[in-house]
Amino acid sequence: MLDAQIVNQKLESFATLQNSELFTKLETSEKGLIQAEAETRIKIYGRNVIKDRPKLHALIQFISNFKNPLVIILLVVSTISFVTGETVNGSLVAGMVLMSVTFNFWQEYKANTETDKLKAGIASISSVIRGGSRVEISTSELCLGDILVFNAGDLVPGECRILSSKDLYINQSALTGESFPAEKHATPIKIGDSEIAKMTNILFQGTSVISGTALAVVLKTGTKTEFGKIAESLAQNDSENEFTKGIGNFSMLTMKVVIFFVLFIFFVNALLKQNIIEALMFSVAVAVGLTPEFLPMIMSVTMAKGSMMMSKKGVIVKKLSAIPTFGSMDILCTDKTGTLTQDKIRLVKYIDTRGEYSEKVFSFSYLNSYFQTGISNPMDQAVIDFKKVDVSSYSKIDEIPFDFNRKRMSVIVGDNTNSHYLITKGAPEEVLGCCKLSPTEDHPGLLDKYLELSNEGYRVLAVATKILPNTKKVYEAEDEYDLELIGYIAFLDPPKEDALDAINKLEEMGIEIKIITGDNELVAKRICKEVGVNIKGVLLGHELRGLTHEELLHKVENLTIFARFSPDDKNRVIKAIKENKHVVGYMGDGINDSPSLKSADVGISVSNSVDVAKESADIVLTRKSLHLLADGVVEGRKTYANTMKYIMMGLSSNFGNMFSVLGAVIFLPFLPMLPIQILLNNFLYDISQITIPTDNVDSEYIKKPRRWNMKFIRNFMFVFGPISSLYDYVSYFALYTLFSSQPGNFQTGWFLESLATQTLVIHVIRTRKIPFIQSRPSKFLLLSTLTGVSIGWLIPHTKLGAFFGFSPLQPQVLLLIAGIVLTYLITVELAKQLFFRRFKEQLNYN
Incomplete structure (x- = not known):
């Protein structure tokens, strides 16, 4: 009976044996296995198939989009609104959630409708000797000890040891990154030659025969092969990228702040006004006003717009959140063969x-x-x-x-x-x-x-x-x-014609290039020289395996070329670079690149890649021009910039509104704004910002990688929130002086001031330059914000105003409010200039 542990033995233990020793160990012969023995082994060790990730039903994929922390917060707010009878409020928030989730699902579903690509790299029929006769069988029916016959053009269906060969050349670039065909023969190798490139008598699954013939014995099948190990690693859960981590952290910050203030406002209002129902309804309305419910939709629309722009240039975005992460990328790791080079000798x-x-x-x-x-x-x-x-x-x-x-x-x-x-x-x-x-x-x-x-x-x-x-x-x-x-x-294997220009452009944009390849270091150095990559240092695969994790974390910062690397080696380096607080992109096209494509913050594959690499990637370049990489980074940075505009605008107004409402609840004898007025204000404000994805982005902003930094976001919130509150209190004082006994007029006045300040402040915050003079918004953003404010200011003077509890205001009061708004915007502009000087060291993080 065959030793059950034999399937777990390393390939080098077989590579050192003579043919007679192989036959004894595997209990086979040149005549092959008899059919009954083959069937028995298949039952024991399994069929020669790759177990990839199960395909989820479309409905499950859709539901999984609700796992976003911000979406969960909004659903909770929507549920509370429905429970308290605020159906308009609940419907508005629920509608925004549904719209953003649908955007995400549809875009990613379209990009992932290709059929199962993982098995396409494996031959479907193999020529095998069974019971002394040569027969053709399905590769899934191969087992340990089978004798295979190879000719030019054949794909290798499992790990095999060569028994005899004639003029055998194997293309294993997809597994090792080698540009040139590998010479293979039956001669046993010395113990210790465990690198794939050095195992000259072993054939690896997924490689192909360029020329010559061979007789070989099957050593490993299915998930025990190098290809199978890679496939198993790809079936694990996806890791979060830089952008999704940032959104998660921002969502937690928002949730904590909103819960604290809403509960505080509820208890203070209930205690002072002695009306629990009114206090609850007002608090729920405040919660809606403070929660950035349009953020998921703004992100989805912005990323979808970026995806469409990139698709026109020949780039398929499989994962929407990869677009802004693309913009945050500061290190690009790439295999050279087929990505930087033409993959043609x-x-x-x-x-x-x-x-x-x-x-x-x-x-x-x-x-x-x-x-x-x-x-x-x-x-x-x-x-x-x-x-x-x-x-x-x-x-x-x-x-x-x-x-x-x-x-x-x-x-x-x-x-x-x-x-x-x-x-x-x-x-x-x-x-x-x-x-x-x-x-x-x-x-x-x-x-x-x-x-x-x-x-x-x-x-x-x-x-x-x-x-x-x-x-x-x-x-x-x-x-x-x-x-x-x-x-x-x-x-x-020469560089692609556009590689030099593309690499230079990426480096000008603040992206460092690192080469990780299975090929030798001399070839890698040559390619780096050809494409203009400055070489800081070189690390070989056997040297990596002698480093501790801490040594690698320190050393990886000062290395450019990683040569003779196995798939596991590549993956280890990618994870080390990420651990050093870098946003890592990985571009590759081979089977050996698939784990790294998955581990990187953004995985990028190319048009001539093997299907398993495309399956693992977040972004696929459908044309060979590497300039698409630089174009993709630009779109990523634009997407990130426009997303941050909405966040910064919301922080400057919403955080300030929290203090404003808190003060009003304590000091005013009436509500500063009715719940229905808060909802209308919030609706007009949010609708006016829906055009942010169309906004122009300053050229200076996209010159460097931009990353999430919660410290920067908190600093921004603590500076611009109080400024917003200060002008709210100025409005309170002015309006209370004029309308102390007229709550309707006061509420109308603060509605107009609040709507105008929080809507128009986007034009100041959207750029670090002087707005309208040095940097102009898109015509759609300008039109939507002016329209939103105009509608809000007109409603109190129409029949609809009475429905919302508004009172018409005299022209001089409107001029006073307009003056407050204008002064606020000027103050924010001055504060902005001082803020960015003060926090200059954090500018790369927003």
């Missing part, structure tokens, strides 16, 4: 032994690539695609195919002079060993040039030639001697 250098460009080197390289018929690889294709060479005067005589022992291949061609040319191309160490002079003894500079190119991050091949007599038609590897080294050809 290109020839970039062809030089002679002196390091100078040589057409001779290119011509012979072209002949070698053109006439070879062995393993198809991207480097040969890159040579052929670079430019065309006329080969009509040459004919192929023979070729000596590539093999993994020689690590080179040769083509023998003849020309019209009847000479034969043996052209060898391959790994520089191997080719140099076949040349006339030993580079380490006679020409050390030849090897230095290769090392120099390698250290610059290029994949380098040496090119050597030899003129032969035309007496032979068949050549062997033994003929590869006394060659003349003519030069080197160098390859690179």
Whole structure:
């Protein structure tokens, strides 16, 4: 019976074994398992399937949007309103909640209607040997110990150990980030080579065969594979991003302040006026007036507007709250392959032994690539695609195919002079060993040039030639001697054409770039140099695994490149950067990027990414232009700015109103405003602010990342709230002096003053510049605020005024109130300038 613990053994324990030891350990053979044994193993260890997150019904998704703390507060207020008979009040608040929740649900539901992408990366049919016969079966029916047959184009359906292979190249860039195909063979590796990139005899699920053939035994299936582990991590609950955390903290602050003041006002009013019902109704109306019930809708509309703007530019926003978080992002971590680079190997250098460009080197390289018929690889294709060479005067005589022992291949061609040319191309160490002079003894500079190119991050091949007599038609590897080294050809997965400009733009916007890749550090350094990323430091995967958590938190701030990283390594770095109080974006396109896309504050994928990466991302770039990243950041900062305008405006007026109402309840012999008047005031005020999402944002504001800072918000509240209260008390004094025995006139006057001050103050608070002169609002915001105030000021002079308990006021009283409003706005402007000078160090946080 197969050892039950074998499924939990590490891959390196299998990678070190000989084939006979593998067969013994897995209780299988080259003939494969018999069908009955396979069925038994499937029952014990499970089918080869990935368990991803269950899909929620649309109704459940809709209901989950009510978990927002601010939404819960508003629902409580709405419920109390209905219970106390204030149906208009309750309906208004409930309607705002429903509208904002519907906005969020619909936008995110549309962005997540794609079918299950996780399983798309796995082959559906595999060729397996069962009972000595080769059969085709569903990949879900594979089990531990099955023998698989691989050919070019096959996808790997589970973790496998190679038993035998011929010219095998694997594309595992989606898992490791390597740009170049990985050479694979059956030779056991040394103990300790646990990095994916170094496990040369292991095939990983989700990778694909570029060329060659192989026979392999299945070691792990389903969730035990690297792909399966990633899928399981993606099935965990989403973490909060920067914006949702900020909203949650603001909601808690609002709830505490509102509860305290409303209860205090209720008890004081009930005690002094001896009318509990009136005190309760007034307190509920005050609660509605103090609660920013339009904030969820303002956020939803603002983010939906940003989403629509981004979609026109080719960006799909899957999670609305990711838009403002995008704007708060101050560190962008990215894999390089397919994101910064083109994910296509290109020839970039062809030089002679002196390091100078040589057409001779290119011509012979072209002949070698053109006439070879062995393993198809991207480097040969890159040579052929670079430019065309006329080969009509040459004919192929023979070729000596590539093999993994020689690590080179040769083509023998003849020309019209009847000479034969043996052209060898391959790994520089191997080719140099076949040349006339030993580079380490006679020409050390030849090897230095290769090392120099390698250290610059290029994949380098040496090119050597030899003129032969035309007496032979068949050549062997033994003929590869006394060659003349003519030069080197160098390859690179080059950066995308717009990467340099996009990276520069992001850095100008205050976003630091960090590269996290499974590829080697030399290639990563080269790409950073190409795209203009300043390298502060480099950390390798094996070095990371030797660091404690505290050491990593300190070290990560001064690093730019993280190379040879596994998916777990990447995730650990992302979490460490977040723990250091940064807002982290992660951009990636491979299977290995999926956990990091999920852990980051905002996950960004690209058009050519694997489906599981798109599934994990919050934002998907549908075009390859990296400038979309910068455009997305701008939209994110605009969204954040307009959301903060509503919050700051509400803080300056609502917090002040709390003190104003408290004072009025204590000192006035009547209510400062009737409950129905408070509701009308609140309704007109909120409706006038619904156009905030359309407002212009100052260019200076979007130059730096902006983040939530509750200290800044409290400071703002404690400065501008009392200013609002001060002018309310000025209005109280003036109106009480005029109408001490006329409550209706007093209430009308304070209604007009309160509506005008809290509505028009948005024009002062929306910018740090001088309003209307240095910064102009959108025409929609200007129109809505003026309309809201005008309607409110006209109602007392219409028949509708009597319904709300208003009394018409004389022109001189209206002029007095207008003067108070104007003076208030000027005072707020002066206070604003002083405030931002005083709290300059906190400006990046709002």
